[in-house]
Amino acid sequence: MSESTTREERFAHGLEVLNAVDGDSGRRVIDSLADISPELGHQIVSWGFGEIYARPQLAPRDRQLVTLGMLTALGGCEPQLEVHVNAALNVGLAPEQIVEALLHSAGYCGFPKALNATFVAKKVFAERGLLPLEQPAQEPEAASA
Secondary structure, eight states, rough: OOOTHHHHHHHHHHHHHHHHHHHHHHHHHHHTTOOOHHHHHHHIIIIIIIIIITTTTOOOHHHHHHHHHHHHHHOOOHHHHHHHHHHHTTOOOOOOHHHHHHHHHHHHHHHHHHHHHHHHHHHHHOOOOOOSSOOOOOOOOOOOO
């Protein structure tokens, strides 16, 4: 978006990106702010999605992987993590990739945060009829000589 776009144009563009990434769950977050802080909702749409998420340097699936990692690391962001697990699925990440990213986070964020994030993903997957996940085959242990 250029500097000369209007506030309404920035919001409309951000709303297109929000709908493509987050779908209904993102719109519900924005709608839930209408009676307390509509300006926060406007900024999330206009700036967060219209300016940041719309940047071409990272693909939407890569942005979601980064977002999942950051929300897991922060902890206490489970409602936002739920929205972004849905978004990760919407932009093409497989449930197994999401689980792997959350497993990977345990080494950097700790088991409690990785567990909390995984349980959020489990809730989203259950709501979307994606459970149980197929478990990857384990490599056989090398035989001792």
